[in-house]
Amino acid sequence: MERMADLPQPRPSVAGIPAYVAGRPPTPREGVTTFKLSSNELPYPPLPGVLEAATAAAAAMNRYPDMGNTELYAALADRLGVEVANLAAGTGSTAVIYQLLSAYCGPGAEVVHPWRSFEAYPIAIAAAGATAVGVPLTADGRHDLDAMLAAVTDRTAVLILCTPNNPTGPALSHTEVAAVLDRIPGRVLVILDEAYREFVRSDDPVDGVALLGKHPNLTLTRTFSKAYGLAGLRVGYAVAAEPIAAAVRAVGLPFGVSAPAQAAAVASLAAEVALAERVDRVVAERDRVVAGLAAAGYDVPDPQGNFVWLELGDTTAGFATAADEVGLMVRPFTAPGTNRGCRVTIGETDANTRFLDLARRLD
Structure with a gap:
């Protein structure tokens, strides 16, 4: 190839976009059943009727999908008690967050x-040409909300809240989120990322839809990838005031x-009873894992998603290697700085038991 120097160049910010590190699949090991606990996937097959519905729709793959997401929006509006105009769908809640940042950020803006x-x-923020302002978590893996509000300046376009927080696990309370919304300028878009909301079992869970009426600068992002088990199909959505939802749809991929x-x-959405049953099973396994880790001497942040977090510091890589050797793939976070550790998905019962056995042995 010649004249490489003459090729079009991307924006300078693109070169600095960090690579997304996906959860790796487990290493095949002869005679050992391996488990992937690195991507927070649900360990169950599709809910009743879901595979049949998807298969029937796939029979018309020679046609474009309904760009208006008509049936999906109608079902969501009925379930949430909102108007269709308050909804915007995308290929997972991650894509919806990209769309929000694309619509509300640009060079000079801070998130x-x-x-x-x-x-x-940070990837989505850089892709939008904005500047990321990351605020460290507290020692117990929670949002430092006072510090986050203190970081808001005239350049702040968006503030993101993640509840439960991925990868550490604690959830924000309704009282905490309401207080943030009362204190932050109305010109700042607040994104409440609720990818794991179905797994929350706290005394004061966030009711995001209730907050929308009083705070039109709030947007909820949700997904079918986690509790609903549709990670391979990529569908998520935003719930927001009509102008914000319209902006998200405007920048979305046709x-x-x-x-x-x-x-x-x-x-x-129609399989609500079966969904509740399987989420309860995951939560029960989560409780069992947390109790086992506590008995082994681990101090685990309050997990409200379908995963647990082990703060391991310099031993993070070694723990992940040991897990791989026994047929478990966990998600290590080894970058320098705070919160180095492993996130471990709550998976099949046998996988969770093997993880506990490993944790006891390595303690």
Whole structure:
């Protein structure tokens, strides 16, 4: 190839975008059943009726999907008690966050977010041409809300809250989020990332829809990837005031959510009883794992998602290697700074038991 220097160049900020590190699959090991506990996937098959709905929709793959997400929006509006105009769908809640930042940020804008938190935040912020302002978590893996509010300046366009926080696990309370919204300027878009909301079992869970009426600068982002088990189909959505939802739809990829994904999401919403049962099973396993870790001497932040967090510092890489050797793939976070450790998904019962055995042995 010649004349490489003459090629078009991306924006300078693109070169600094960090790579997203996905959870790796487990290493195949002869005679050992391996488990992937690195991506917070649900260990169960699709909910009743979901596979059939997705398969039927796939039969028309020669046609474009419904760009208006008509059935999905109608089902969500009915379930949430909002108007269709308050909804905007995308290929997972991550894509919706990208769309929000694309619509509300640009060069010179700042986005305040917790750190360590979801790895896609700095990537999405840089892709929008904005500047990330990461605010360190507290020692117990929670948002430092006072510090986050103190980081808001005239340049702040967006503030992101992640509840429960990925990867550390604690959830914000309704009281805490309401207090943030009361204190932050109305011109700042507040994104409440609720990817794991179905797993929350706290005394004061966030009711995001109730907050929307009083705080039109709030946007909720949710997904079908976690509790609903549709990680492979990529469908998420925003709930927001009409102008914000319209802006998200305006910058979205045309025909982004596939027909099978839309059909699967609608069918999943109809399987509410089965969904509640499987989420309860995950929460029960989470409680068992936390009790086992506590008995082994681990200080685990209050987990409200479908995962637990081990703050391991310099031993993080060694713990992940030891887990791989016994057929478990966990998600290590080894970058310099605070909150170095392993996030471990609550998976199959056998996987969770093997993880506890390893944790006891390495303590």
